[in-house]
Amino acid sequence: MKPNLFISTSRVEEQAQEAGRLPGRRTAQVTGMEPLDRQVWRMIIRDPYLAAHAPAGAFINLYSADRMTMMPRPFGISRVLEGEQIEIIFAVVGQGTYEFSRLQPDMAVDLLGPLGHGFDLEKPAxxxxxxxxxxxxxxxxxxxxxxxxxxxxxxxxxxxxxxxxxxxxxxxxxxxxxxxxxxxxxxxxxxxxxxxxxxxxxxxxxxxxxxxxxxxxxxxxxxxxxxxxxxxxxxxxxxxxxxxxxxxxxxxxxxxxxxxxxxxxxxxxxxxxxxxxxxxx
Amino acid sequence: MSGLTIMDPLEPHAWRHGTVVAGTLWKNPVGTASGTFNLDACGGYYDVSQMGAISTKGVSPVPWEGNPTPRTAESPAGMVNSVGLQNPGVDHYLVDELPRLKALGANVITNVAGHSDEDYATVVERLADSPADMLEINVSCPNVSHGGMSVGTDAKALNRLITRLRALTDKPMVVKLTPNVTDIVEVARAAVDGGADALSLINTLVGMRIDINTGRPILAQGTGGVSGPCILPIALSFVWRVRQALPEVPIIGIGGIDSGLTALEFLYAGANAVEVGAAALVDPVAPMRVARELDDLLDERPELADLLEKGECWR
Missing domain, CATH: 3.40.50.80 (Nucleotide-binding domain of ferredoxin-NADP reductase (FNR) module)
Structure with a gap:
């Protein structure tokens, strides 16, 4: 599957940070994909910015490579992993999520984030x-x-x-x-x-x-x-x-x-x- | 994006191909389309002063709560929305969003929303002395004073409304037309005869999606407005027809633009400028990227710029 022709991850992050701005939509590398249950998948994506900025409760948008399904799909970040990686867990509920479930390590996926305002974890409790x-x-x-x-x-x-x-x-x-x-x-x-x-x-x-x-x-x-x-x-x-x-x-x-x-x-x-x-x- | 080099939409850029719409200078012919720009959301991703213009979310006389959820559904190569113009109202706009946009150096088109002629008049009056650069009258929302129909579908009602608004402001006034009509030229003429300085088209097309698990519409309102690349050929044909009927009226082309190439199609069809809508919902930087792609495209291929300059492509 051909990835979308957006700027590669490293350049978007570099430019955005230089300009004091948020990194926009970018192409990242899928580094892991495994089933956790029937129709439930765990996907690992390498993205240095996300791995460094992923508050609990924040989510990312993933975009299909097929412009017929162009609207973003939001997924909560489940873990930050070593090697500048993040993990998401999702179920196949439609065409977009089906397509994501077919991605394999080393394939590319477009994403945006981190997005949203997460949990307040400040208090010891x-x-x-x-x-x-x-x-x-x-x-x-x-x-x-x-x-x-x-x-x-x-x-x-x-x-x-x-x-x-x-x-x-x-x-x-x-x-x-x-x-x-x-x-x-x-x-x-x-x-x-x-x-x-x-x-x-x-x-x-x-x-x-x-x-x-x-x-x-x-x-x-x-x-x-x-x-x-x-x-x-x-x-x-x-x-x-x-x-x-x-x-x-x-x-x-x-x-x-x-x-x-x-x-x-x-x-x-x-x-x-x-x-x-x-x-x- | 074939044939184009991938540039950095965030890097400082000296614009080489500007445009003028109803006396207002745009540093490039690309603006944001109303309803797809929010300063707090988009301002973090790019410098809003570098857009040709920023068309704001519709501003109503009082805060509007909008429609119930779900408000959005996917379309093949597009989306369907029924947000219902949720916005904090003109008073809030005048003390919050507008001053902030002007402080950032943006060329601001304030989009005006209403349920009745009275609503539109109230907002236009409140904006008459504001620093807004242009007003865009959104005449495609349901109009309670005309039996639930959109005022933009009724040439007589539209003419009456625009005539009334014209008397209230000296600002360049753009009328945003709905494509959900039998004869776009008739309503375009009615707006211009009423005193519109420019036209923007098209607003969304009425559409819907159905949830196959329930058999019910996905949108809480049943139907909504379709936008995105799927409406591009339709929008182009509307711009083309209005341009042929009204050769002198400035036109802002809108509908499925997501690249410099598709923006150029609209300019060829007769638009003086374009606005990027749904593409911004899929990539926050899209409006700036389209502007850069168009500027670079016209530089790299001077024969295309020459064609445009002659202004005869649509004849």
Whole structure:
């Protein structure tokens, strides 16, 4: 497959930094690709700028080499790896993601990023990383950023439809991991299970997953008196704050998921039950 | 991009092929299209003063919340959007975005949005003494005072609106036309007769996508506006037709431009300048890259620049 004819990574970064600007769309090298589950893939991309600037909760746009599918696909960064590499985990849900799943090491892919405003991980605390399915990847990056920080403890609570594809990666980065599949319950089951281990003054919830799951987690957090940060998913256009397609209602107005988020404090979000139903239909 | 050398769109550049639109000097013939430029998002990627012009997001008399989500869907070689002109309103624009754009040295086209003649008039009046360089009247949004139809589809209503706005401002006034009409020349003439100094075309074409898992439209509004390379041939033909009917009116060509080559097609079709829209949503630097590609193309191949200079390509 022929890569798009944009400027190579190193030049874009060089120029942008010289001009005091953000690196734009660029071509990067795919360095790894492996299946984690049926239709779920782990892709590794070499990009020095991303590896040096990848806050937890940030995402990248990937672009198809086929101009028939020209709109960007956003993916949360799951890990920064040695050798100036980053990892994403994604499921094949359509034509664009199918094409990305066919990329092989040494092939090229166009990308933009890092994009978005990530998790606030400043406070030493007990972090509960509550993720559902393909919402887990940004929480993996959060776990990676929190690992080894003084005064920090991490507990991952992960819900899956069936296969627990992210447990191995997340387990290596957190102090404790509990996971569950749909047949046995959901992340609320797990939250209830660890409740006795929570010190309300020193615990912060980070969550990412389907909207109804995050709404339930936000409600649970409110009852338990815990602050929660939600990493929102949305159907995006540009992904960098221009087109105003991916908005969410908050107490501060209608904000862009891609630029004002994707991470929002749960108590700033206006949870509209009807909208949630429509989004997940 | 065949035949073109790949240049650095961020490197300082001495523009060699400028243009004039309704008395306003553009340092190159390439602007950003309304709705695809946001200063906070795009300003980080390139120097906005180096664009021919910056056409802003539509500005309404009061803040608009826009449409429910999802607001975007993909089209083959394009996209469909139904943002609904979400914007913080003219008061905010006058104290925030416009002064910042002018401080950066941008040539600013303020895009004016409204649901009614009254809305447009309010915004144009508020902008009359502002530092905006041009106004672009977006007449393709649903118009409540005309039974839910877009004022841009009704020549009589359009003429009445532009005549009213003309009396309110001395600024160069561009009218942005919708292609969702039977006869583009009729509405173009109506705008010019009402006092438009220039025309920009085309706005998006009405379209939709359906989610095959649910059988329902992807966009919450059902339908939206199609943009991107898929509309390029249609947009070109609209520019060509309006240019032939109105040889003297400045035209800004818009529709699927993503390279210096496609920009040049519009100039050949009769446009005095172009605006880059959907391409900017796929590559933030695209408008600047198109401007550089066009400038270099006209330098590398003087015979193309000669053809343009004669101004006869569209005849």
């Amino acid at each position: 007990h972090y509960l990383l509550v993720g559902g399915g393909l919402g887990v990847p940004p929480l993996i990056r959060a776990a990676q950023c929190l690992q080894g920080q003084s005064g920090v403890r991490t507990t991952a609570l992960l819900g899956y439809r069936d296969h627990r594809f992210a447990d191995a990666i997340m387990g290596s980065l957190t102090d404790r991991l509990e996971s569950i599949d749909n047949a046995s319950g959901d992340v609320i089951t797990l939250l209830d299970r660890v409740r006795g281990d929570i010190d309300p003054g020193r615990t912060i919830i980070l969550t990412c997953g389907p909207l109804p799951m995050m709404r339930a987690v936000a409600a649970w957090a409110r009852k338990a008196g815990l602050p929660a940060q939600c990493c929102m998913e949305s159907r995006m256009g540009c992904g960098y704050g221009t087109c105003v397609a991916c908005v969410v209602d908050t107490v501060d107005g209608r904000l862009k998921v891609c630029k004002d988020g994707p991470v929002f404090a749960a108590d700033r979000l206006i949870w509209n039950t009807d909208e949630d139903k429509k989004e997940t239909r």
